[in-house]
Amino acid sequence: MPRAKKRKTAPSSEEQVVPEKQAKHETSDAPPPDEPAAGQTADKNQSPPPTTTTTEPSASPALLTATAAVATAAQERLARFRALQARAKASSDQNVKEATKESQRLASDPSQLTALNRKHAIASHKLLKADTEEAGEDFERKRAWDWTIEETERWDKRMRKKDAHRDNTAFTNYGRESEKAYKRQLRSMGGPDLERYTREKMAAIEKAAAAGTLDIVETEDGEMIAVDKDGTFFSTADSTAFAQHKPDKAAVDRLVADLRKAEEASLKRRKERMAKNGDDGGDVTYINEKNKQFNQKLARFYNKYTTEIRESFERGTMV
Template sequence: MSPKDTTREDAAVAAADKEHTNRHSANALESAADGETAAETGENDAVASARQRLERFKALQARAKTAAERNLKETAAESQRLATDPSLMSSLSRKHAFASHNLLKADTEAAGEDFERKRAWDWTVEESEKWDRRMEKKQRHRDDVAFQDYTQDARKVYKRQMREIQPNLEAYEKDKMAAIEKAAANGDLEIVETNDGEMIAVDKSGTFYSTADTIGFTDNKPDRAAVDRLVADLRKAEEVRLKKRKDRRGEEDADVTYINEKNKQFNQKLARFYNKYTTEIRDSFERGTMI
């Protein structure tokens, strides 16, 4: 091989080595760029995840703060409600109204004016008549409290039960329409339209409307709620009867602290006013611990 050929071969090998080196460098640069891109992507994902967790944590903190404030307000309101006696508030309200009434009456009379006339200026005729009817009804009820006879007592019980009754008008209308449709289908009832356009039912056979001899009401089956109300009323009446019997028995078994009926009434009047002050003293006497 001539020296010229050797030189040419060495140049080719050097060129190949240089090309290989350049390709390796390019691959290394490309790998480094890919690594940097992946690192940046991972860093961005971590930052976004941390931001989401921080926002969620702040939302939970705000919710916990709101719940704590609401619980604190409800606790304060409950404590105030328990500390306030409703009967005491009602008593103070009545006393305030009574004192205001007396003060206005005294000022009006001192000025030489008619108090009832001046007070009537604040009310309309309808309100005044409504108030008079209410006072009259209240007076009748007050006079009707004491026992007079068993007929009067039965009337009071009946009126109380009528006030407490709760009719189901929807069920009544439904049963009424069902009865009318059934009677019309059987031919016992005829629906006639008047000249005014009003629909009326005509009883053709005379069996639709109830009479003294009608027993169709025996087929009625009350619902469970009505039966429960009846049972509750009977149970309440029985409890009242037993309580009255127990009270009478307690009076018979109690200590005799009177010499006649008038003295008994006087002792009962004293007990109403002073029992709340002398209960502890009497209990101490009974236990034998009174000094």
């Protein structure tokens, strides 16, 4: 016969009451959190106990200073970057403008522009002259109102000189040609250095005065005049002080440059003349045009026989 199973039964009322009484006794021993403990009187005006809150530690001054310095440096770098950007943009715009102007200048012919400006000036002059004569006024007198007397005199002198130069362009004699070349060289030299001349003059006067060869004489009008005894400063026919003068390096370099320029111009004219006459620029083996033609005829017939001999002479191997 199988074994009978035990059935679970609910606990009795006594077993349930005992735990409840025991739990109530345990809870009644500890005072409630809001009520005062035994032996203490509750005070309504008594403030509640302070509550403790946890706060984060404050940042140190050194950290704040470092943060501000980093921010300032970043702002400065940003400002410099913006300035560089603006500068680059302005430079790019300027380059574009200059390139546009250069392309326009290259596209237009300067000679054509000059001719158009000249034609415009001539047309304006003729129109003004016609209007002035139609009104019964003097054209030259009206034009003179826009110029001073000094400017008018300089202009008239320039026009007279230009007309004389135009009539004197033909060759007359070698003396006249040398004079024109001399004047042209004087114009290219530029003006004198008056400051340097004044310094050297004062130094020479002081040196002569210290040597006792220069006397300062006062005239009746109160003017001071320097009288040179032996001609060391004021040159005379018997003085030789000019032979002791030594020019400075700049003056010597200017003279050398002028001589080199004249030599280059002479060689250029010679090459142009030889090219015009059909010469190839080789060695000059003639004294005039007839002699040149004769040498060319000899070369045409005998060069094929004498080439080796001439090359041997040039090399120096011919005995």
